[in-house]
Amino acid sequence: MFKATSRNPQAGPSSRPGSGLGSNPEVKINRRLSGSGPSSRYPYRLNFYERPPTMDITLEEFEIFAISRLKVLTQIHALLDRSLPPQQYRELLSSTVKQHAALSSNTARNVRLDEERRRDEVGHWVLRLAFCRSPDLREKFIKTESELFRWRFETDDAVEKQEWLKSLRFDWVTVDQAEKSLLLKNLASCLPKNANESQVMGDHYVKVPWYTVPDLVSTRRVYITGGNAYVPQAYQISLVLQAFRERLGKALEMTAKSLPRMDEDDRLMPILSHLSLSFLTNISANDNNFFGEQDPNSEKVTADMVDALAVKHFPACQYNLWRRLKRDRHLKHYGRLQFGLFLKALGLPLDEALVYWRRGYGQTMSDDKFNKEYKYNIRHSYGQEGKRTNYPAKSCQQILTGAQPGAQDSHGCPYRHFAPEQLQQLLVEAYPVIQVGSLELREVMDSVKKTHYHVACTRVFELTHPGNVKKGEGIGGGNMVNHPNEYYNKSLEYEKESKGMAEPMQTD
Amino acid sequence: MPVPMPAQGIGHCHSAKSPEVMLAFYRRLFPYKPFFLWLNQEHVPSRLFTHREFAFTLGESTYVRYNSFNNVEDFKKEILRANPTRFEIGPIYNVRPRDRKSVPQHVLRPELRELVFDIDMTDYDEVRTCCSGGNICRRCWGFIAAAVKVLDQSLRDSFGFKHLLWVYSGRRGIHCWISDRHALSLTDDQRRSLVQFLEVVKGGKEVAKKVNVRNGNDIGPLNANIEHALDTIKADFVRIALMDQNCFAEEKGTETLLSLLAVDRDTADSWRRKWSSSGVSSMDKWQEIMSYGAKLMKAGANSAAFRKFSNSTEDLILQYMYPRIDAEVSKRRNHLLKSPFVIHPGTGRVCVPVEVSKVDDFEPTAVPTVGQLLRELDRPAGNPAVKGEDGQDEARKLEHDYERTSLKPYIDLFEKHVTAVMRDNREAKKVVQDSKVSLDF
Ligand code: SF4
């Protein structure tokens, strides 16, 4: 009763997702002649995702498409949270969407429209499966998906948008001229400043039950009578969004009910769990493991350099481990692992690592003990012992959701695992630009309180690189911190940039 | 003159504080059947009743939530056993509230609920001059009456609701319960949006101008929905705020007017001087204000000066007369609200339905108390309180005890309302059924 229903026969319950992907036996042959142009499956850029994808999907696509969409959604979630000025918000959103979820309009040239749209569709459906399982996830998913949708709707080509709207066949009743002139004064009273009555007659109004446009009602932007809200063209996005949210909400609940059947597919479940875990911790899943190898571009780092790098470029988690090792001359297992792999990934070679750790433990440990127990472990983590696996450094997500630090441990993410007082202490110690009691520190602590740990960490990065990134730009391009080594690399990169810019000025 | 409202006329033995009195009320007078039908909307117990939360207050302060019942007999049995001092009605959950422990905590979720409103006299303390705090009299009831009329009209005409039940809260306020099917299923978001729409008077003690509904455009028109409301309350503003309550008498009143009206310094000063002698009534001041407005209009009905000024007078009227609802009560499905026909523990008065068309004449102090009702019951049966239409004593044997008391007209009113709710419910079901049949072809 509360949804803007669609008469689209394809939207009927029979075609609603059963077990999700590929449950629909329908076969469509794409009448695609060349590599571009819209096909019958994807005639429009905008999509309500009413039909599950019917084509075969490889496991790899399943994961890749989902991850790139997840990146966009986590970014949107973080952006929504940061109350940025609208202009900046749009720019940041635009760049993320372009990067990870581009969708072109029918008139675009040199684009494989079908491929783009398939990616979009598959990504959406995989995430549905991943995020239907708890009310929290569902809510977050709906919120971010509708924001993505809104952005696309607003940037869509006007003609294509109208066509698409028509294709959905909403149950919106168009208000005819006679009724408009009857209500003229009332309708005009709800228009923004400087609008006049002639505008009403020229506009395309629809009437819908008032509860389908709560956002317009709460701000009194519509005239309401007899239970109907009269919505001018400019606000019809509200209707579309409401419909989008409602349908998605219902579909997610249905998918949740049918999901247990999928549990048997042990190829998909690990991927889905991984995705949903990432989403809950507000971190986009990592699709690369290049940190397993040493970054070939990174310069060789020696044991002697670590201290200087630590104070300049380490994120809080690694800074903490570094100062712990210095102070206690010891780290427990998970701390050694987290810090050791981080150092490896930033370019500390094995021989230098052995030097660094030997020095780190200092007099508290005999050479004998070091050689017997610790050397092996270090070599092992460099893939030189045992199974010879080259272990990648831990990502934020792994750090945030992995083994929780016990009383004697120093690993983990300080934003998440420290008490607020300790965290503040650490931050002011590690980053001298952050002052006790400052507005900035409070902002960071606020994000922490809201469990947006990576937002807090990203904000600290911004604060400590004032010449390179502005508020809202994250570690660059609006990206959030999601790997300690990424944090480090970016920090180092900015330092070089700044130096590079400073040097020519010195030569007169 | 303020009329204090102690629980007048209740003899010690008939006080609402006495458990025996309450029990007698629940046993002999509470209208279980229409009450059940009102909530359930049909004869066979449905989820609207079985999955509904009832919260009991036992004694002074013990609060027992999440009671639920299979049918009205169970409900009555429990009321008579527990003998609550009052009880409240909550939402319909997806699980029977009393079984909530058998499911994981996050599973329990409110699904349906009447849309409810609460208007309380204390929100009018800054505008009424006759009483304050818990007191209420016929005169300040005028503010509530005006609010009821506006809200009722707006909920019906604008939002399209049909089944509104207004219930006196037993002391100094009034509740509204809306039982339309689509009111029941409004989400919290939708409820919030409606409440925000209706929150025209906003701001605490420190805010002088509490009406800001022109989106920052002080020469623009009001949203037509508010404009309609304004038309309804203009006359009440004159009658109540200006004449009866004399809200703008004395220096303080003058300053209030000057702070809310858009006039230039000189005009303000000249008024201040003119009105400094005591004895200038609110009505006199308002007439002065109106004739100033007329002058501005002559100079240019479309001038910004006139528009600004006339808008500020409109905003002022809204500030005094537009309903001041307790927004929190209406925003969420799981808010509990005191049931109709319970006894207000402080005053002993029954929470009775109020007819909107007669709300101006409603006399809060004339609402029967539980003590009075029980005394009426004690009267010999040969002398019934209720007369037939022709003024003769009813010859037939009275079916219910309440028919011999002054509670009768209120229960009649309630039953009439319930009948209408049930009729619509039946028709809605028929439509669904018919469409099912036609689908079978
Ligand atoms: S957010 Fe990531 S990089 Fe920042 S401190 Fe936590 S784990 Fe380290």
Ligand SMILES: [Zn+2]
């Ligand atoms: Zn009074």
